Amino acid sequence: MSIGSQIKKxxxxxxxxxxxxxxxxxxxxxxxxxxERDTSSPKEPILFELLKVLHIDxxxxxxxxxxxxxxxxxxxxxxxxxxxxxxxxxxxxxRGIALKILLDNPAKxxxxxxx
Numbered sequence: 001m002s003i004g005s006q007i008k009k010x011x012x013x014x015x016x017x018x019x020x021x022x023x024x025x026x027x028x029x030x031x032x033x034x035x036e037r038d039t040s041s042p043k044e045p046i047l048f049e050l051l052k053v054l055h056i057d058x059x060x061x062x063x064x065x066x067x068x069x070x071x072x073x074x075x076x077x078x079x080x081x082x083x084x085x086x087x088x089x090x091x092x093x094x095r096g097i098a099l100k101i102l103l104d105n106p107a108k109x110x111x112x113x114x115x
Contacts, residue, residue, distance in 0.1 A: 004038035025049040
């Protein structure tokens with residue numbers, strides 16, 4: 001779930017309307033709507049108020065966000081490392097061409113269709 005979804009879930013669990021939550025944390029109802037839709041994010045002072053008023057902690061609010069941000073590490077071959085280094089050193093125009101070739105790979109599309 002997104003941060004906005006977590007805010008909405010906690011608001012509903014506390015039996016609050018968007019207007020009631022807005023009044024408690026010192027913002028407009030539209031601001032709460034935007035937070036819940038992930039159109040905007042609460043600034044730090046408002047975030048702390050949300051945590052307090054909704055009786056949640058930051059772990060609850062950011063749990064999926066944090067999971068999505070985890071970097072997975074794996075061992076790469078020398079060829080893969082060389083390719084990555086070449087890509088990083090390449091002119092941005094060539095990077096775009098390389099990405100298009102790799103991401104539009106017909107073999108990958110066939111693999112996806114077969115699955």
